[in-house]
Amino acid sequence: MSEEILKAEGLRKTFPGVVALDGVDLGLRTGEVHVLLGENGAGKSTLIKVLSGACHPDAGRILMDGRPVHLRTAGDAQRLGISTIYQEFNLVPQLTVAENLALGRPPRRFGFVATGRMEQQARGLLERVGVDVHPRTPVAGLGIARMQMIEIAKALALDARVLIMDEPTAVLTTGEVARLFAIVRQLRDEGVAVVFITHHLEEIAEIGDRVTVLRDGRSVARVPADTSRDELVALMVGRPVGRQYPRRLPRRGKPLLEVSGLTRRGAFGDVSFEVRAGEVVGMAGLVGAGRTEVVRAVFGADRYDEGEVTVRGTRLPPGDVHAAMEAGLGLVPEDRKGQGLVPQAGVAENLGLVTMRDATRAGFVDRARLRSAAAKAAERLGIRMAGLDQEVRTLSGGNQQKVVIGKWLVADARVLILDEPTRGIDVGAKVEIYELVNELTAEGDAVLMVSSDLPEVLGMSDRILVMARGRLVGELRAAGATQDDVMALAVAEVEGSHAE
Template identity: 85%
Template sequence: MMSSDKARTRAHGTEILRAEGLRKGFPGVQALDGVDLTLRAGEVHVLLGENGAGKSTLIKILSGAYRPDAGRVLVDGQPVEIRGAGDAQRLGIATIYQEFNLVPQLTVAENLSLGRPPRRFGLVDRKRMIEQAEALLDRVGVDVDPRTPVGRLGIARMQMVEIAKALALDARVLIMDEPTAVLTTGEVEKLFAIVRQLRDDGVSIVFITHHLEEIAEIGDRVTVLRDGRSVAEVPAGTPQDELIGVMVGRPIDQQYPRQAAGRGEPLLKVSGLTRTGVFDDVSFEVRAGEVVGVAGLVGAGRTEVARAVFGADSYDAGEVVVRGRRLPKGDVHAAMEAGLGLVPEDRKGQGLVLGADIGENLGLVTMRAATRAGFVDRAGQRGAAAKVAEQLGIRMTGLDQEVRTLSGGNQQKVVIGKWLVADAHVLILDEPTRGIDVGAKVEIYQLVNELTAAGRAVLMISSDLPEILGMSDRILVMARGRLVGELPAAGTTQDDVMALAVTEVEGSRVQ
């Protein structure tokens, strides 16, 4: 991966970077309140904490996006000022954010040499650019033509291109923010192999994850942040329940606290749903009081079915019935009026109006119903929003706070909350806890319990198999656009689900 000479200059265990007493405040929020962090060559240092604990602010200071109000950063024992991305790059610090820093319209090779392309006689040397890109891609073990526009790549390959870009900068410190959030199990294994190789080559890796089971597998040390402070540094082998207790400041008895409710009448019935080339002959029902999980590999058609059921996309055949009412195709308003709600996997892009405040977002679904003679009942809307915000425990300065300033977990509560304001009877949750810390996850799971106990129905799509097994009553498994099996959650293992998820579907029209 890296030359042996450079590897030798990075003796394992040598301190590369130290942050001391970092403080950073924003209006109404003290994001960091005295954070310390030490990074050593040849280690994977896991950064753990709830949403809003200060992880993002810390890595933005190290990458030059923010400047601290107090404290200092030392590299190789010398105080440094990181005023921007250029300073971070010169110091050997590279960051891979959840939202990739790639230009979709440019090729892989152009992205890898962005801002510093090889030149010959004053012109960009495209042949050498492609050769350099091929060498970098080979290091990370990804088979992709460097002439391919990045926008055509899948998420996993984009992730590898980002790592290759960091290697091009000869990063000494590589910060990875939720790198496994959208990867399949096989893709995660490939990523971990690359991370281990980088560690062996002397790179110091900061690894941020909400998947606690990954920590012991990939980490060496863990620094835990809580409320803007570094509260503990522990070995990566620390038991999960201890990590959770330190992270949230309270014990959590059950990570998946499903409380089964009695099954009632079918609230959602889907029959023969088909969209040529996407999904084929999908049929299922969800009854009052139950959580039905939907599992499957990326590309199995889970999200596409959910969007069709909700009316966001049309379909070619089949029918959707909610509480006895057949819904017209492609009609979101009809779905909402029937009592159907959708929490999309892309909460920022599809679930929220980021420039609006919390109260406005919570009232989005009911605004039409609250309008009389062209005027919106804003007082009634705010009252309902305040009640739901209190019920969900949304951490905020008030309903007037912009939703974009909330942590990921609190943003997700707002997305779910607007359907509580609308009194939805059937809620489709698509990746409901992606990128959310364990404390916020448990709060959302408890909300799911409350919904089903009140006779509501939940259809939950998730790539997190422990979540599917822990929070479902029944599990539907999809493969290549087809529903290939149904399993009871009780007694089912991850291997049972995966055996169905990799099923080859005979005669499938879905490619």
């Protein structure tokens, strides 16, 4: 048994109206990957903020190498060798990759930044994480997956003894996850203690050694990483959870969404499909395949050059979000915090965002009407909150996603586009969202679901559209299809395009 490098004992942290941590214990050994598991709101984020010096516990203590330490700032934690990679990137978009990797500690020569040495160090770090990008590239021009790998490279530059990784695989492709796991194993072999937070239960046995489970702010179990999925889920949610993908057989009706020849030069071309009442159509593909670009164009958030979009028999004008909403189309965007919510506003206000215009008479908003509709939606969705006035930014990720979906329920959208609907949320909240999808389609609504999670696409779709390099390259019946079937379509088209 290796020694414990970092230990937390009886950590307690409260916020107004919320007990975030209630006597949490955690012990990290050198040379291990310790998975931190729990539902959204279980206390994981607060715990890693305490361990990284970003917030201070009300009670309890932290020991490093057996000695009590006081982490007043993130700098204190870094000086002790604790480095944290958060879900929300800590990068400066206007700076280059090399400048971000050396942020706060650039190499100097005669008092000036040694640009050549900084870029050389950046090349070594980028090569280590397998990112093919020039050190002088501005971070603002990178995609989300590359930004994630830049964050990992930045943590490696600090020579951390303890590395905390919060949902590092949420935005990565299968190949990028494999590369990340190779890096994590290398760090573990070098004696680094890694805290790994994930909602992908299949990753735990592959990368973890031990698991600490949090529930309602308490550490409820510490188990081996090869513990069965059903047992882990029961520990997380405090109750047995049924099938992970509870899709029920659809009763298909008439087409509610029809897309024909949709094209935007440089992004996607000649995309045609339909979604019928009562069905879930999944859209799969590699990162950069054009899925998000297509659904944003369908919704009117982005313009397109050619093609038609028809919702419930009404042809939509290009680039007109209001017309799309009037026709009964709703979009749950990939970036829920940046595009789907007003974080500082309350739950009721966010649930009423879409319908506020309809509830306005003579310049006055009928707040009672909006609040009543919001209360019904919150109850239907099981949103865990202190009240309708609680700021959305203080909710867990799963409850934030329920609010984003809920505003379309209030608006009575008949066709719902879900772009990465369960990214970064726990298994319990996922199943609740899947059951909601079943309810909507049972009522005759239609759902178009974009997801990078292939088991999710296969488990919750009736048909699967596969995209690659801006083209719709195939359609599969979900029943009987496999992950290999989906990837064969996507990869074959990518290879063929490169060969042209």
